[in-house]
Amino acid sequence: MTASFDVVVVGAGPGGMAAATIAAETGKRVCLLDDNAGPGGQVWRGFRTETAGKSAHGSVFLDWTGRLQRTDCEVWTGWQAIDRPAAGVLRLERNGEGRDIGFGRLILATGARERFLPFPGWTLPGVMGAGGLQAMVKAGLDPRDKRVVVAGSGPLLLAVASSLTDAGTKIVGVYEQARFAQLACFGLTLLAQPGKLAEGARYRLKTLRAAYRLNSWVVRAEGQGRVECVTLTDGRKEWTHACDWLACGFHLVPNLELPRLLGCRVAGGYVAVDGCQQSSAPGVACVGELTGIGGLDKALVEGQIAGWAAAGRESEARTLGAQRQRLQRFAQRMDRTFAPREELRMLASAETHICRCEDVTHAELKGRGSWREAKLHTRCGMGACQGRVCGTAAEFLFGWEISGSRPPVFAARVSTVAASAETADPVRG
Numbered sequence: 479m480t481a482s483f484d485v486v487v488v489g490a491g492p493g494g495m496a497a498a499t500i501a502a503e504t505g506k507r508v509c510l511l512d513d514n515a516g517p518g519g520q521v522w523r524g525f526r527t528e529t530a531g532k533s534a535h536g537s538v539f540l541d542w543t544g545r546l547q548r549t550d551c552e553v554w555t556g557w558q559a560i561d562r563p564a565a566g567v568l569r570l571e572r573n574g575e576g577r578d579i580g581f582g583r584l585i586l587a588t589g590a591r592e593r594f595l596p597f598p599g600w601t602l603p604g605v606m607g608a609g610g611l612q613a614m615v616k617a618g619l620d621p622r623d624k625r626v627v628v629a630g631s632g633p634l635l636l637a638v639a640s641s642l643t644d645a646g647t648k649i650v651g652v653y654e655q656a657r658f659a660q661l662a663c664f665g666l667t668l669l670a671q672p673g674k675l676a677e678g679a680r681y682r683l684k685t686l687r688a689a690y691r692l693n694s695w696v697v698r699a700e701g702q703g704r705v706e707c708v709t710l711t712d713g714r715k716e717w718t719h720a721c722d723w724l725a726c727g728f729h730l731v732p733n734l735e736l737p738r739l740l741g742c743r744v745a746g747g748y749v750a751v752d753g754c755q756q757s758s759a760p761g762v763a764c765v766g767e768l769t770g771i772g773g774l775d776k777a778l779v780e781g782q783i784a785g786w787a788a789a790g791r792e793s794e795a796r797t798l799g800a801q802r803q804r805l806q807r808f809a810q811r812m813d814r815t816f817a818p819r820e821e822l823r824m825l826a827s828a829e830t831h832i833c834r835c836e837d838v839t840h841a842e843l844k845g846r847g848s849w850r851e852a853k854l855h856t857r858c859g860m861g862a863c864q865g866r867v868c869g870t871a872a873e874f875l876f877g878w879e880i881s882g883s884r885p886p887v888f889a890a891r892v893s894t895v896a897a898s899a900e901t902a903d904p905v906r907g
Protein backbone atom coordinates (compact mmCIF):
# COMPACT_ATOMS: atom_id res chain seq x y z
CA MET A 479 0.00 0.00 0.00
CA THR A 480 1.46 3.35 -1.00
CA ALA A 481 -0.61 5.70 1.15
CA SER A 482 -3.46 5.84 3.58
CA PHE A 483 -5.88 8.67 4.32
CA ASP A 484 -8.67 9.46 6.77
CA VAL A 485 -10.93 10.21 3.81
CA VAL A 486 -10.60 9.19 0.16
CA VAL A 487 -12.92 10.80 -2.39
CA VAL A 488 -13.33 9.15 -5.80
CA GLY A 489 -14.41 11.57 -8.53
CA ALA A 490 -13.31 15.21 -8.69
CA GLY A 491 -16.46 16.72 -10.17
CA PRO A 492 -18.34 19.31 -8.11
CA GLY A 493 -19.64 16.67 -5.67
CA GLY A 494 -16.19 15.24 -4.99
CA MET A 495 -14.49 18.65 -4.84
CA ALA A 496 -16.98 19.94 -2.27
CA ALA A 497 -16.69 16.76 -0.16
CA ALA A 498 -12.89 16.76 -0.20
CA THR A 499 -12.66 20.49 0.53
CA ILE A 500 -14.96 20.38 3.55
CA ALA A 501 -13.33 17.26 5.02
CA ALA A 502 -9.83 18.72 4.50
CA GLU A 503 -10.86 22.08 5.99
CA THR A 504 -11.79 20.25 9.20
CA GLY A 505 -8.22 18.91 9.42
CA LYS A 506 -8.76 15.39 8.06
CA ARG A 507 -6.08 13.84 5.83
CA VAL A 508 -7.88 13.68 2.49
CA CYS A 509 -7.09 12.38 -0.99
CA LEU A 510 -9.27 13.39 -3.95
CA LEU A 511 -8.69 11.22 -7.01
CA ASP A 512 -10.05 11.26 -10.54
CA ASP A 513 -9.31 9.53 -13.81
CA ASN A 514 -9.19 12.82 -15.72
CA ALA A 515 -6.16 15.06 -16.10
CA GLY A 516 -7.60 17.63 -13.69
CA PRO A 517 -10.50 18.25 -11.31
CA GLY A 518 -13.84 19.55 -12.62
CA GLY A 519 -15.85 16.46 -13.61
CA GLN A 520 -18.36 16.84 -16.42
CA VAL A 521 -19.81 20.30 -15.91
CA TRP A 522 -16.41 21.95 -15.37
CA ARG A 523 -14.52 19.83 -17.89
CA GLY A 524 -11.60 21.73 -19.37
CA PHE A 525 -12.09 24.77 -17.06
CA ARG A 526 -8.87 26.58 -16.21
CA THR A 527 -8.53 29.11 -13.42
CA GLU A 528 -7.24 31.79 -15.84
CA THR A 529 -10.26 31.61 -18.15
CA ALA A 530 -13.11 30.08 -16.12
CA GLY A 531 -14.50 33.48 -15.10
CA LYS A 532 -16.01 33.91 -18.58
CA SER A 533 -17.91 30.60 -18.53
CA ALA A 534 -21.32 29.76 -17.09
CA HIS A 535 -20.74 28.46 -13.53
CA GLY A 536 -17.15 29.75 -13.79
CA SER A 537 -17.28 31.76 -10.57
CA VAL A 538 -18.55 28.71 -8.62
CA PHE A 539 -15.68 26.67 -10.07
CA LEU A 540 -13.17 29.33 -9.04
CA ASP A 541 -14.60 29.50 -5.49
CA TRP A 542 -14.32 25.74 -4.95
CA THR A 543 -10.96 25.42 -6.68
CA GLY A 544 -9.56 28.21 -4.50
CA ARG A 545 -10.89 26.64 -1.31
CA LEU A 546 -9.57 23.20 -2.28
CA GLN A 547 -6.13 24.60 -3.08
CA ARG A 548 -5.92 26.29 0.31
CA THR A 549 -6.29 22.91 2.06
CA ASP A 550 -3.71 20.11 2.41
CA CYS A 551 -5.90 17.76 0.35
CA GLU A 552 -3.84 15.59 -2.01
CA VAL A 553 -5.26 15.58 -5.54
CA TRP A 554 -4.34 12.53 -7.60
CA THR A 555 -5.26 12.97 -11.26
CA GLY A 556 -5.26 10.31 -13.97
CA TRP A 557 -5.94 7.56 -11.41
CA GLN A 558 -8.89 5.25 -11.94
CA ALA A 559 -10.39 3.26 -9.03
CA ILE A 560 -10.90 -0.26 -10.37
CA ASP A 561 -11.30 -2.58 -7.38
CA ARG A 562 -11.58 -2.95 -3.62
CA PRO A 563 -9.09 -5.76 -2.92
CA ALA A 564 -9.61 -5.70 0.87
CA ALA A 565 -11.66 -3.83 3.46
CA GLY A 566 -10.52 -0.19 3.64
CA VAL A 567 -8.39 -0.45 0.47
CA LEU A 568 -9.00 0.70 -3.10
CA ARG A 569 -6.93 -0.45 -6.03
CA LEU A 570 -6.10 2.22 -8.60
CA GLU A 571 -4.49 2.22 -12.01
CA ARG A 572 -2.87 4.97 -14.08
CA ASN A 573 -1.17 4.35 -17.44
CA GLY A 574 -0.73 0.69 -16.60
CA GLU A 575 0.70 1.36 -13.13
CA GLY A 576 -1.22 -0.13 -10.20
CA ARG A 577 -1.39 1.27 -6.69
CA ASP A 578 -3.36 0.64 -3.50
CA ILE A 579 -4.76 3.40 -1.32
CA GLY A 580 -6.12 2.95 2.20
CA PHE A 581 -9.08 4.85 3.61
CA GLY A 582 -10.92 5.33 6.86
CA ARG A 583 -13.98 6.81 5.14
CA LEU A 584 -14.76 6.66 1.45
CA ILE A 585 -16.86 9.17 -0.51
CA LEU A 586 -17.93 8.13 -4.00
CA ALA A 587 -18.72 10.94 -6.45
CA THR A 588 -18.33 9.08 -9.74
CA GLY A 589 -21.04 11.03 -11.59
CA ALA A 590 -23.14 9.96 -14.55
CA ARG A 591 -22.91 9.09 -18.22
CA GLU A 592 -25.28 9.54 -21.14
CA ARG A 593 -27.92 6.95 -21.93
CA PHE A 594 -27.68 5.73 -25.51
CA LEU A 595 -30.65 4.02 -27.12
CA PRO A 596 -29.97 2.13 -30.36
CA PHE A 597 -31.60 3.02 -33.67
CA PRO A 598 -30.58 2.02 -37.21
CA GLY A 599 -27.33 3.85 -38.02
CA TRP A 600 -26.41 4.78 -34.42
CA THR A 601 -22.97 3.19 -34.79
CA LEU A 602 -22.04 5.24 -37.90
CA PRO A 603 -19.00 7.50 -37.48
CA GLY A 604 -20.24 11.02 -36.77
CA VAL A 605 -23.05 9.84 -34.46
CA MET A 606 -21.98 10.76 -30.93
CA GLY A 607 -23.35 11.39 -27.48
CA ALA A 608 -24.38 15.01 -27.03
CA GLY A 609 -22.16 15.46 -23.98
CA GLY A 610 -19.52 13.32 -25.67
CA LEU A 611 -19.31 15.69 -28.64
CA GLN A 612 -19.13 18.66 -26.26
CA ALA A 613 -16.26 16.96 -24.40
CA MET A 614 -14.40 16.32 -27.67
CA VAL A 615 -14.78 19.96 -28.70
CA LYS A 616 -13.48 21.07 -25.28
CA ALA A 617 -10.52 18.73 -25.90
CA GLY A 618 -9.69 20.38 -29.24
CA LEU A 619 -11.96 18.93 -31.97
CA ASP A 620 -12.68 21.74 -34.44
CA PRO A 621 -16.48 22.05 -34.89
CA ARG A 622 -16.50 25.20 -37.02
CA ASP A 623 -19.06 25.18 -39.86
CA LYS A 624 -20.16 21.62 -39.09
CA ARG A 625 -23.90 20.98 -39.37
CA VAL A 626 -25.08 19.27 -36.19
CA VAL A 627 -28.44 17.72 -35.30
CA VAL A 628 -28.88 17.53 -31.52
CA ALA A 629 -31.46 14.98 -30.39
CA GLY A 630 -32.52 12.79 -27.49
CA SER A 631 -33.68 14.03 -24.11
CA GLY A 632 -32.74 16.16 -21.13
CA PRO A 633 -31.45 19.62 -20.30
CA LEU A 634 -28.00 18.67 -21.58
CA LEU A 635 -29.27 18.97 -25.19
CA LEU A 636 -29.74 22.74 -25.00
CA ALA A 637 -26.55 23.22 -22.99
CA VAL A 638 -24.59 21.32 -25.65
CA ALA A 639 -26.31 23.14 -28.55
CA SER A 640 -25.47 26.44 -26.92
CA SER A 641 -21.78 25.64 -26.35
CA LEU A 642 -21.42 24.21 -29.88
CA THR A 643 -22.97 27.42 -31.28
CA ASP A 644 -20.36 29.42 -29.35
CA ALA A 645 -17.69 27.22 -30.91
CA GLY A 646 -18.87 28.02 -34.47
CA THR A 647 -21.11 25.05 -35.24
CA LYS A 648 -24.31 25.33 -37.27
CA ILE A 649 -27.01 23.69 -35.17
CA VAL A 650 -29.58 22.28 -37.60
CA GLY A 651 -32.15 21.59 -34.88
CA VAL A 652 -32.61 20.43 -31.29
CA TYR A 653 -35.11 17.56 -30.94
CA GLU A 654 -36.41 16.60 -27.50
CA GLN A 655 -38.43 13.42 -27.16
CA ALA A 656 -40.37 14.57 -24.06
CA ARG A 657 -43.97 15.71 -24.62
CA PHE A 658 -45.11 19.32 -24.37
CA ALA A 659 -47.27 18.55 -21.30
CA GLN A 660 -44.30 17.02 -19.44
CA LEU A 661 -42.06 19.97 -20.29
CA ALA A 662 -44.75 22.50 -19.36
CA CYS A 663 -45.14 20.95 -15.88
CA PHE A 664 -41.38 20.91 -15.46
CA GLY A 665 -41.17 24.54 -16.60
CA LEU A 666 -43.77 25.57 -14.00
CA THR A 667 -41.79 23.96 -11.19
CA LEU A 668 -38.73 25.88 -12.40
CA LEU A 669 -40.52 29.14 -11.57
CA ALA A 670 -39.42 28.46 -8.00
CA GLN A 671 -35.81 28.27 -9.24
CA PRO A 672 -35.27 31.41 -11.32
CA GLY A 673 -31.55 30.65 -11.69
CA LYS A 674 -32.20 27.43 -13.59
CA LEU A 675 -34.95 29.06 -15.66
CA ALA A 676 -32.57 31.87 -16.64
CA GLU A 677 -29.87 29.35 -17.55
CA GLY A 678 -32.29 27.47 -19.85
CA ALA A 679 -33.43 30.75 -21.42
CA ARG A 680 -29.80 31.78 -22.01
CA TYR A 681 -29.08 28.50 -23.81
CA ARG A 682 -32.21 28.84 -25.95
CA LEU A 683 -31.41 32.46 -26.86
CA LYS A 684 -27.98 31.37 -28.10
CA THR A 685 -29.57 28.76 -30.38
CA LEU A 686 -32.57 30.77 -31.64
CA ARG A 687 -31.59 30.23 -35.27
CA ALA A 688 -32.09 26.49 -34.86
CA ALA A 689 -35.45 24.73 -34.62
CA TYR A 690 -36.31 23.44 -31.11
CA ARG A 691 -39.00 20.79 -31.23
CA LEU A 692 -40.54 18.74 -28.48
CA ASN A 693 -42.19 15.37 -28.97
CA SER A 694 -39.62 14.48 -31.69
CA TRP A 695 -36.99 11.77 -31.89
CA VAL A 696 -34.46 10.19 -34.25
CA VAL A 697 -35.60 7.12 -36.19
CA ARG A 698 -32.46 6.46 -38.24
CA ALA A 699 -29.10 7.86 -39.31
CA GLU A 700 -27.76 7.12 -42.80
CA GLY A 701 -24.64 7.70 -44.87
CA GLN A 702 -21.85 6.08 -46.84
CA GLY A 703 -19.17 5.27 -44.26
CA ARG A 704 -20.30 8.10 -41.93
CA VAL A 705 -23.47 9.94 -41.05
CA GLU A 706 -24.77 12.15 -43.87
CA CYS A 707 -28.41 12.55 -42.88
CA VAL A 708 -30.77 11.92 -39.99
CA THR A 709 -34.48 11.10 -40.13
CA LEU A 710 -36.70 12.21 -37.26
CA THR A 711 -40.36 11.79 -36.40
CA ASP A 712 -43.04 13.22 -34.16
CA GLY A 713 -44.99 9.98 -34.34
CA ARG A 714 -47.13 11.16 -37.28
CA LYS A 715 -44.73 12.25 -39.97
CA GLU A 716 -41.02 11.86 -40.72
CA TRP A 717 -38.50 14.43 -41.97
CA THR A 718 -34.82 14.29 -42.85
CA HIS A 719 -31.90 16.68 -42.28
CA ALA A 720 -28.50 16.55 -43.95
CA CYS A 721 -25.78 16.87 -41.30
CA ASP A 722 -22.10 16.25 -40.48
CA TRP A 723 -22.66 15.09 -36.91
CA LEU A 724 -25.57 13.77 -34.88
CA ALA A 725 -25.24 14.52 -31.15
CA CYS A 726 -27.68 12.21 -29.40
CA GLY A 727 -28.19 11.15 -25.77
CA PHE A 728 -31.26 10.28 -23.72
CA HIS A 729 -30.71 12.01 -20.37
CA LEU A 730 -28.15 10.54 -17.94
CA VAL A 731 -27.66 7.41 -15.87
CA PRO A 732 -25.45 7.16 -12.76
CA ASN A 733 -22.09 5.35 -12.81
CA LEU A 734 -23.05 2.67 -10.30
CA GLU A 735 -20.29 0.13 -10.93
CA LEU A 736 -18.01 1.18 -8.06
CA PRO A 737 -20.82 1.70 -5.49
CA ARG A 738 -22.21 -1.72 -6.39
CA LEU A 739 -18.79 -3.35 -6.04
CA LEU A 740 -18.50 -1.83 -2.58
CA GLY A 741 -21.88 -3.23 -1.59
CA CYS A 742 -23.95 -0.01 -1.64
CA ARG A 743 -27.67 -0.75 -1.94
CA VAL A 744 -29.26 0.60 -5.12
CA ALA A 745 -32.98 1.43 -5.21
CA GLY A 746 -34.94 2.93 -8.11
CA GLY A 747 -31.78 3.24 -10.21
CA TYR A 748 -29.74 5.24 -7.67
CA VAL A 749 -27.64 4.60 -4.56
CA ALA A 750 -29.87 4.72 -1.48
CA VAL A 751 -28.40 7.09 1.14
CA ASP A 752 -29.44 8.58 4.48
CA GLY A 753 -29.60 12.28 5.37
CA CYS A 754 -25.78 12.37 5.73
CA GLN A 755 -25.24 10.69 2.32
CA GLN A 756 -24.20 7.39 3.98
CA SER A 757 -24.90 4.31 1.89
CA SER A 758 -25.73 0.84 3.21
CA ALA A 759 -22.00 -0.06 2.99
CA PRO A 760 -20.33 0.93 6.29
CA GLY A 761 -18.06 3.98 5.91
CA VAL A 762 -19.04 4.60 2.28
CA ALA A 763 -20.94 7.76 1.31
CA CYS A 764 -22.25 8.59 -2.17
CA VAL A 765 -22.99 12.05 -3.56
CA GLY A 766 -24.01 13.90 -6.72
CA GLU A 767 -25.43 12.10 -9.75
CA LEU A 768 -25.04 8.72 -7.98
CA THR A 769 -28.04 9.51 -5.77
CA GLY A 770 -30.20 11.22 -8.43
CA ILE A 771 -29.50 13.17 -11.63
CA GLY A 772 -29.73 16.72 -10.31
CA GLY A 773 -26.73 18.61 -11.73
CA LEU A 774 -24.27 21.03 -10.23
CA ASP A 775 -26.17 22.47 -7.24
CA LYS A 776 -27.24 19.09 -5.91
CA ALA A 777 -23.73 17.68 -6.29
CA LEU A 778 -22.24 20.62 -4.36
CA VAL A 779 -24.74 20.42 -1.49
CA GLU A 780 -24.48 16.64 -1.14
CA GLY A 781 -20.68 16.81 -1.37
CA GLN A 782 -20.57 19.28 1.51
CA ILE A 783 -22.90 17.10 3.60
CA ALA A 784 -20.71 14.02 3.02
CA GLY A 785 -17.57 16.05 3.80
CA TRP A 786 -18.98 17.22 7.15
CA ALA A 787 -20.21 13.72 7.98
CA ALA A 788 -16.80 12.18 7.15
CA ALA A 789 -15.29 14.59 9.69
CA GLY A 790 -17.81 13.48 12.32
CA ARG A 791 -19.63 16.84 12.16
CA GLU A 792 -23.16 15.60 11.49
CA SER A 793 -24.79 18.69 12.98
CA GLU A 794 -23.17 20.91 10.30
CA ALA A 795 -24.20 18.37 7.67
CA ARG A 796 -27.81 18.55 8.77
CA THR A 797 -27.99 22.33 8.31
CA LEU A 798 -27.97 21.64 4.56
CA GLY A 799 -30.83 19.12 4.83
CA ALA A 800 -33.59 21.42 3.52
CA GLN A 801 -31.54 22.43 0.43
CA ARG A 802 -30.74 18.79 -0.17
CA GLN A 803 -34.40 17.80 -0.08
CA ARG A 804 -35.41 20.57 -2.50
CA LEU A 805 -32.68 19.55 -4.95
CA GLN A 806 -33.57 15.88 -4.66
CA ARG A 807 -37.18 16.70 -5.54
CA PHE A 808 -35.87 18.59 -8.57
CA ALA A 809 -33.88 15.50 -9.61
CA GLN A 810 -36.98 13.30 -9.32
CA ARG A 811 -38.96 15.73 -11.49
CA MET A 812 -36.21 15.66 -14.12
CA ASP A 813 -36.35 11.86 -14.16
CA ARG A 814 -40.10 11.91 -14.73
CA THR A 815 -39.91 14.64 -17.38
CA PHE A 816 -37.14 13.10 -19.44
CA ALA A 817 -38.03 9.41 -19.03
CA PRO A 818 -37.67 7.70 -22.43
CA ARG A 819 -41.03 7.19 -24.17
CA GLU A 820 -42.33 3.77 -25.21
CA GLU A 821 -41.82 4.42 -28.94
CA LEU A 822 -38.04 4.41 -28.42
CA ARG A 823 -38.17 0.70 -27.64
CA MET A 824 -39.26 0.05 -31.23
CA LEU A 825 -36.50 1.95 -33.05
CA ALA A 826 -33.91 -0.85 -33.34
CA SER A 827 -34.43 -3.29 -36.22
CA ALA A 828 -33.45 -6.97 -36.00
CA GLU A 829 -30.00 -6.15 -37.47
CA THR A 830 -29.30 -3.10 -35.27
CA HIS A 831 -26.29 -3.66 -33.03
CA ILE A 832 -27.16 -3.28 -29.37
CA CYS A 833 -23.66 -4.20 -28.12
CA ARG A 834 -21.21 -2.48 -30.44
CA CYS A 835 -18.10 -3.82 -28.64
CA GLU A 836 -19.04 -7.45 -29.33
CA ASP A 837 -21.26 -6.95 -32.43
CA VAL A 838 -24.44 -8.35 -30.86
CA THR A 839 -27.67 -7.51 -32.69
CA HIS A 840 -31.18 -6.93 -31.41
CA ALA A 841 -32.29 -10.25 -32.99
CA GLU A 842 -29.64 -12.15 -31.00
CA LEU A 843 -30.89 -10.66 -27.73
CA LYS A 844 -34.62 -10.78 -28.29
CA GLY A 845 -36.19 -13.69 -26.44
CA ARG A 846 -33.39 -14.05 -23.86
CA GLY A 847 -34.68 -14.24 -20.30
CA SER A 848 -32.18 -12.02 -18.51
CA TRP A 849 -29.06 -9.88 -18.82
CA ARG A 850 -27.01 -12.79 -17.45
CA GLU A 851 -28.39 -15.19 -20.04
CA ALA A 852 -27.76 -12.63 -22.79
CA LYS A 853 -24.13 -12.22 -21.65
CA LEU A 854 -23.48 -15.94 -21.41
CA HIS A 855 -24.95 -16.74 -24.82
CA THR A 856 -23.96 -13.72 -26.91
CA ARG A 857 -21.06 -11.95 -25.08
CA CYS A 858 -23.25 -8.84 -24.93
CA GLY A 859 -21.73 -6.43 -22.40
CA MET A 860 -18.42 -8.28 -22.23
CA GLY A 861 -16.38 -5.93 -24.41
CA ALA A 862 -14.38 -2.83 -23.68
CA CYS A 863 -17.24 -0.78 -22.20
CA GLN A 864 -18.27 -3.68 -19.93
CA GLY A 865 -21.96 -3.07 -20.57
CA ARG A 866 -21.93 0.64 -19.73
CA VAL A 867 -23.61 1.41 -23.07
CA CYS A 868 -25.46 -1.77 -24.06
CA GLY A 869 -26.42 -2.75 -20.50
CA THR A 870 -28.23 0.53 -19.97
CA ALA A 871 -29.95 0.16 -23.36
CA ALA A 872 -30.88 -3.47 -22.68
CA GLU A 873 -32.39 -2.51 -19.34
CA PHE A 874 -34.79 -0.20 -21.16
CA LEU A 875 -35.36 -2.33 -24.28
CA PHE A 876 -35.95 -5.68 -22.60
CA GLY A 877 -36.78 -4.73 -19.01
CA TRP A 878 -33.84 -6.75 -17.60
CA GLU A 879 -32.49 -5.98 -14.18
CA ILE A 880 -28.76 -5.27 -14.14
CA SER A 881 -27.59 -5.56 -10.57
CA GLY A 882 -24.09 -6.93 -10.04
CA SER A 883 -20.65 -5.43 -10.54
CA ARG A 884 -17.41 -7.39 -10.80
CA PRO A 885 -13.84 -6.20 -10.53
CA PRO A 886 -12.09 -4.63 -12.27
CA VAL A 887 -14.81 -2.05 -12.90
CA PHE A 888 -12.72 -0.61 -15.76
CA ALA A 889 -10.44 -2.46 -18.17
CA ALA A 890 -7.08 -2.86 -16.40
CA ARG A 891 -3.73 -4.59 -16.93
CA VAL A 892 -3.50 -8.22 -15.90
CA SER A 893 -0.58 -7.30 -13.60
CA THR A 894 -2.79 -4.79 -11.75
CA VAL A 895 -5.60 -7.29 -11.40
CA ALA A 896 -3.18 -10.05 -10.31
CA ALA A 897 -1.72 -7.81 -7.60
CA SER A 898 -5.29 -7.19 -6.54
CA ALA A 899 -5.87 -10.93 -6.26
CA GLU A 900 -2.79 -11.30 -4.02
CA THR A 901 -4.20 -8.87 -1.45
CA ALA A 902 -7.74 -10.14 -1.87
CA ASP A 903 -10.10 -9.99 1.04
CA PRO A 904 -10.70 -13.61 2.08
CA VAL A 905 -14.32 -12.75 2.86
CA ARG A 906 -14.96 -11.59 -0.70
CA GLY A 907 -12.81 -14.30 -2.25
Ligand SMILES: Cc1cc2nc3c(=O)[nH]c(=O)nc-3n(C[C@H](O)[C@H](O)[C@H](O)COP(=O)(O)OP(=O)(O)OC[C@H]3O[C@@H](n4cnc5c(N)ncnc54)[C@H](O)[C@@H]3O)c2cc1C
Nearest residue numbers: 489491492493512513519520521558559588589609766767
Ligand atom coordinates in the same frame (compact mmCIF):
# COMPACT_ATOMS: atom_id res chain seq x y z
C1 LIG B 1 -21.06 13.86 -20.85
C2 LIG B 1 -21.69 14.81 -19.86
C3 LIG B 1 -21.63 16.19 -20.07
C4 LIG B 1 -22.22 17.07 -19.16
N1 LIG B 1 -22.16 18.42 -19.42
C5 LIG B 1 -22.79 19.27 -18.58
C6 LIG B 1 -22.80 20.69 -18.84
O1 LIG B 1 -22.25 21.14 -19.84
N2 LIG B 1 -23.45 21.50 -17.97
C7 LIG B 1 -24.08 20.99 -16.85
O2 LIG B 1 -24.65 21.76 -16.06
N3 LIG B 1 -24.07 19.68 -16.58
C8 LIG B 1 -23.46 18.81 -17.42
N4 LIG B 1 -23.50 17.46 -17.16
C9 LIG B 1 -24.23 16.99 -15.97
C10 LIG B 1 -23.25 16.69 -14.82
O3 LIG B 1 -23.42 15.32 -14.54
C11 LIG B 1 -23.49 17.51 -13.58
O4 LIG B 1 -23.73 18.85 -13.90
C12 LIG B 1 -22.34 17.51 -12.55
O5 LIG B 1 -21.09 17.59 -13.20
C13 LIG B 1 -22.41 16.30 -11.68
O6 LIG B 1 -21.39 16.35 -10.70
P1 LIG B 1 -20.82 15.05 -9.97
O7 LIG B 1 -19.78 15.54 -9.02
O8 LIG B 1 -21.95 14.24 -9.44
O9 LIG B 1 -20.17 14.17 -11.12
P2 LIG B 1 -19.18 14.48 -12.38
O10 LIG B 1 -19.08 15.93 -12.63
O11 LIG B 1 -19.67 13.61 -13.43
O12 LIG B 1 -17.78 13.95 -11.83
C14 LIG B 1 -17.50 12.59 -11.66
C15 LIG B 1 -16.01 12.38 -11.84
O13 LIG B 1 -15.65 11.08 -11.39
C16 LIG B 1 -14.71 10.51 -12.30
N5 LIG B 1 -14.76 9.07 -12.12
C17 LIG B 1 -15.81 8.23 -12.35
N6 LIG B 1 -15.48 6.96 -12.03
C18 LIG B 1 -14.19 6.99 -11.57
C19 LIG B 1 -13.29 5.99 -11.09
N7 LIG B 1 -13.66 4.70 -10.98
N8 LIG B 1 -12.04 6.37 -10.73
C20 LIG B 1 -11.64 7.66 -10.82
N9 LIG B 1 -12.47 8.66 -11.26
C21 LIG B 1 -13.73 8.32 -11.64
C22 LIG B 1 -15.21 11.01 -13.64
O14 LIG B 1 -14.24 10.92 -14.66
C23 LIG B 1 -15.59 12.45 -13.31
O15 LIG B 1 -14.49 13.32 -13.46
C24 LIG B 1 -22.90 16.56 -18.03
C25 LIG B 1 -22.95 15.19 -17.81
C26 LIG B 1 -22.37 14.32 -18.71
C27 LIG B 1 -22.46 12.83 -18.46
